[in-house]
Amino acid sequence: MKIIRRILFFITLLLVAIAAFLYWGTYEEGVMAGKIIRISQKGVIFKTYEAKLGLESFGALRGTSPIAETFDFSVEPSNHELVRELEQVALSGERVNIHYKKRYFRVPWRGSTKYFATRVERLHK
Structure with a gap:
């Protein structure tokens, strides 16, 4: 029994x-x-922040629509400062660098994607 x-x-x-x-x-x-392009809060039970980054590759992917050249990512629910900064740059139309982490597993209370923004670097200061 002890070994079990x-x-x-x-x-x-x-x-x-x-x-x-x-x-x-x-x-x-x-x-x-x-x-x-967008940052919004989504969800019925779990409210998460989801965003879309337009990559602006200027025709690198020929024959695709500009919508196809986007990067979808989530923001950790506790990172309110990053959400505010993303809202500001979305309204200003600034070009930014998004630093992100990709997780192994997606859980509904964290976000809709496996990609999570950790910080935003504004290129226009």
């Missing part, structure tokens, strides 16, 4: 470690440049 408890304990510990890694782990970090 130890095995169950280690399995539980392993599952918790895997869940924590998937929830907080970062798969990719990077920067995207463009203009903020």
Whole structure:
């Protein structure tokens, strides 16, 4: 019986470690440049901030519409300062660099995408 408890304990510990890694782990970090097309709060049960960045690649993808050349990302719900700054640059039409992280796993209370903005770098000061 003692060995069964130890095995169950280690399995539980392993599952918790895997869940924590998937929830907080970062798969990719990077920067995207463009203009903020939209930032909005969405959701019925879980209110999340979702945004769209126009990449403005100036014809790099021939035959595609300008809407196809966008980057969808979310903002952590607790990051109100970043939301305010994104709203400001969306209204001003400034070109910005969005620093982001890509998570392994998407959960509904965090955002609609796996990409999360960590900061915005304004190119026009």
